[in-house]
Amino acid sequence: xxxxxxxxxxxxxxxxxxLAARPAVGQEAQAPVPVAADALPAAIDAIKGEYAAAQQxxxxxxxxxxxxxxxxKAYDERYPQAGPYVTRMESTLAGHEAEPAxxxxxxWIVQNAETDATRSKALESLHAHHLASPEILDVVxxxxxxxxxASEDYLGRVSREAPGRDVQGEALFALAQRKIRAxxxxxxxxxxNAEIAEQLLGRVRQEYGDVASGKHTFAERVVPYFFxxxxxxxxxxxPDIEGTDVEGATFxxxxxxxxxxxxxxxxxx
Numbered sequence: 001x002x003x004x005x006x007x008x009x010x011x012x013x014x015x016x017x018x019l020a021a022r023p024a025v026g027q028e029a030q031a032p033v034p035v036a037a038d039a040l041p042a043a044i045d046a047i048k049g050e051y052a053a054a055q056q057x058x059x060x061x062x063x064x065x066x067x068x069x070x071x072x073k074a075y076d077e078r079y080p081q082a083g084p085y086v087t088r089m090e091s092t093l094a095g096h097e098a099e100p101a102x103x104x105x106x107x108w109i110v111q112n113a114e115t116d117a118t119r120s121k122a123l124e125s126l127h128a129h130h131l132a133s134p135e136i137l138d139v140v141x142x143x144x145x146x147x148x149x150a151s152e153d154y155l156g157r158v159s160r161e162a163p164g165r166d167v168q169g170e171a172l173f174a175l176a177q178r179k180i181r182a183x184x185x186x187x188x189x190x191x192x193n194a195e196i197a198e199q200l201l202g203r204v205r206q207e208y209g210d211v212a213s214g215k216h217t218f219a220e221r222v223v224p225y226f227f228x229x230x231x232x233x234x235x236x237x238x239p240d241i242e243g244t245d246v247e248g249a250t251f252x253x254x255x256x257x258x259x260x261x262x263x264x265x266x267x268x269x
Contacts, residue, residue: 044089093105140171168208198229
């Protein structure tokens with residue numbers, strides 16, 4: 001439901017640079033302007049800031065709306081499209097793709113591109129020039145959720161060719177996550193995707209277990225994914241759990257075996 005969308009907002013202040021525009025909702029992004037290599041970081045931040053500001057202004061314009069139909073209509077008609085900003089970013093980076101600062105702009109294009117062709121072009125530039133950059137990590141992690149076969153091929157290449165073990169591990173882990181999602185509805189006793197996922201998780205644990213990934217190591221991160229793969233797929237017997245009912249009595253899920261049971265898991269993050 002669009003009314004539940006969370007719009008990521010980023011406030012960017014480029015003091016003295018004269019680059020931070022604040023377009024009104026629905027206003028077109030500014031026309032591309034060639035930049036020198038030394039001005040690249042500020043130009044990239046300016047485009048990202050303009051798009052974030054447009055999103056923020058849109059969010060402010062619908063604040064207080066209660067009618068879901070009106071909210072959906074606003075999103076359909078007035079939500080700032082990324083396309084013009086992506087075009088500006090591409091023009092800004094043209095000829096500067098190998099500059100270290102360009103990695104941030106290319107990663108932003110991957111996250112916001114509206115066509116596969118545009119995304120693929122940015123990915124190839126990142127692969128050619130920035131496999132050792134910090135920005136590649138977030139890109140690799142995002143591709144775990146991208147369903148296109150091209151992204152899977154890309155992750156395979158990164159896992160083999162990236163110079164850093166952290167990037168290699170993230171790419172292999174992203175491939176494993178993709179395969180796990182692909183096999184969740186497969187028969188428990190027959191699934192090629194499940195077999196591949198098991199192998200990939202095993203490689204991540206064996207080859208990159210000591211490498212940090214976020215607040216944990218890969219050895220720690222693969223544990224819940226192994227559990228999900230081996231116990232939580234459709235057709236498997238649900239793991240037994242214990243809880244307390246509204247009257248304070250303790251019960252176990254296994255006590256209801258053979259009956260229709262609806263489990264509602266929720267929490268705060």
